[in-house]
Amino acid sequence: MDANLDSPSERFDINNEDDVRGAVMLSYSEIMSRFNDAGLATQIATCISELAMNIVKYAQYGELYIHYQSNYSIEIIAEDRGPGIANIEQAMQDHFSSKGTLGLGLPGVKRMVDEFEIQSQINHGTRIRVKKWINQY
């Protein structure tokens, strides 16, 4: 529906893996219906999965916002009030993980998007904002 294309943003509460799964599935099908591009949908859904899983892993709960900006870009904001990241430079390196996982989430997300911004304060939380520009052919 055309009216739906203008809906600017969606918000997801992230409390557990079920919520992550829901956000990933919904955003995947939303992007498919907007752009009909499986590559784009997979990339964005993967970013959402990485960012939301980080919330569950490190902060237990938080929020995820997805803004569809007039079909030119997709912005994702992941926000939590968790423990924060002690060393951002380290967290952005490949294969670094303080939880024994692969340690490719954040650097991988950064490689897939066009803008990447991270703010974190110890014991106050983390906010990650990424943006992907859409190539309209």
Next chain:
Amino acid sequence: MQTDLREMKTSGLMKMHDLDESDLVMVRKYGTIISPKLEEYAVLFYEWIAELPEYQVLFSNPEVMGRARSEQINYWRSFFNARVDDNYVQERRKIGEVHARVGLSLPSYFAAMNVSFIIFTKKLYDGGLYSEEYSSAISALTKLMHFDITIVVETYSRLINERISKQSKALMEMSTPVTQIWQDILMLPVVGIIDSKRAQDIMMTILSRIGETRAKVFIMDISGVAVVDSAVANHLFKITKSTGLMGCVSLISGISPAIAQTIVNLGINVDEVNSTATLRDALEQAFKIIGRTVT
């Protein structure tokens, strides 16, 4: 921050609705007019309700109808008694639960509350209050009604959400059908999303099937999986490694162009994983491994 209404105390809920003891006094005062007329209310209300198709389905049985009617009268009696305590809140939660269970929709519930409000304030009102008192009574009535509606709607929507997530879980649990497609070859098509719980299920199922069948090759087809992020990749590695320990080679088939691209972008090291684009390629490899030629 999200507010979880379940964790709020009755006093907090009252504050949220700007309800205080003076409002409750007004509700009780108005109640002295209404309470003797609740039977009359029920007649008017059920005249309205009879028009709604949804109610005709729900109340096809006269016994059910009678019970609903008497519970409804009890509900308004407790409303006009206006003793708002934990027990009062609990009763409203119960109503939300019942509505969710019988599938009475929120729009119908809102419409029914609105009609009740109109019956109480227009049809059954006898003009026995001073106009100033009347308007503060109406305001108190509205606030308490909204208080009730908040609790009912919160319970209702929470239960419906729980039901949806249970359904999707049940669907996922049903979908680990590991099949033996040939002597020594097991196969599992995975559809949807792999999370850690499901990866664990897959691992347990496949390992026990390898134990039973002494299979030498396991093909996992992920063409129906939308997203392979680093956590999923980690799960796939673990599954591959563990089957390897039991002497069974894992082949992952159905890697779509989109997934191949994201895996490379994520920087996942895929040296240890044996993967193919199509199920057919994986099957050919499997036959090679078990030393069979199929033409």
